Amino acid sequence: EDKVVQSPLSLVVHEGDTVTLNCSYEVTNFRSLLWYKQEKKAPTFLFMLTSSGIEKKSGRLSSILDKKELFSILNITATQTGDSAIYLCAVEVASSQGAQKLVFGQGTRLTINP
Amino acid sequence: NAGVMQNPRHLVRRRGQEARLRCSPMKGHSHVYWYRQLPEEGLKFMVYLQKENIIDESGMPKERFSAEFPKEGPSILRIQQVVRGDSAAYFCASSRGLLGNEQFFGPGTRLTVL
Numbered sequence: 001e002d003k004v005v006q007s008p009l010s011l012v013v014h015e016g017d018t019v020t021l022n023c024s025y026e027v028t029n030f031r032s033l034l035w036y037k038q039e040k041k042a043p044t045f046l047f048m049l050t051s052s053g054i055e056k057k058s059g060r061l062s063s064i065l066d067k068k069e070l071f072s073i074l075n076i077t078a079t080q081t082g083d084s085a086i087y088l089c090a091v092e093v094a095s096s097q098g099a100q101k102l103v104f105g106q107g108t109r110l111t112i113n114p
Numbered sequence: 115n116a117g118v119m120q121n122p123r124h125l126v127r128r129r130g131q132e133a134r135l136r137c138s139p140m141k142g143h144s145h146v147y148w149y150r151q152l153p154e155e156g157l158k159f160m161v162y163l164q165k166e167n168i169i170d171e172s173g174m175p176k177e178r179f180s181a182e183f184p185k186e187g188p189s190i191l192r193i194q195q196v197v198r199g200d201s202a203a204y205f206c207a208s209s210r211g212l213l214g215n216e217q218f219f220g221p222g223t224r225l226t227v228l
Contacts, residue, residue: 004156031215032215034216034217036219041221041222042117042118042205042219042220042221042222043157043205043219044219045216045217045218045219048215048216088156088157090157092215095170095172100162100215101147101159101162101170101172101173102147102149102157102159102207102217103159104149104156104157104158105156106155106156107156
């Protein structure tokens, strides 16, 4: 069974700190790995990673994928209270029907204290 | 460019009633996915549809649940004879398919079964 595991499940830090969120996976028919930020509503797309070792960066957020060790990390530097959210890691897999679907981890609940 | 739209945002039903959840994909997107998020759990894939076709319904319960994406109009997730365990947030996502696999999510419909 396809599995995505995130750690830690919960993290509380102070504003200005740097955080690293982890995502490991065990799936068949890997296609890509995606990170989303979920506040009170829709998960918001952050990154899509398909190749190992290539860092994707957007402002204070960055992410990298290791397809050999089957994990990804999401880094947030100089955290702000607005970064408080649940961060979801999802792996896109191709199903036997030829479709692509996302398998999600449990999420990491990040809280940034002022 | 409007994002993925879902309605209603909140739906309350009594046990045994029917729930209909609607999803309009982003403009230019022809692929629709439904996910369910139970309290304190990650998102779980339910079904993947293209116009007039169900591509993968491997995550859908065999009974009481059905989905469609007609040629005209929104995708509909239908739950017949709802039970308390159906209470969850139901998210719809859309993508361009082979032209771009990033899935963008709607705000979700929070279903409460009394």
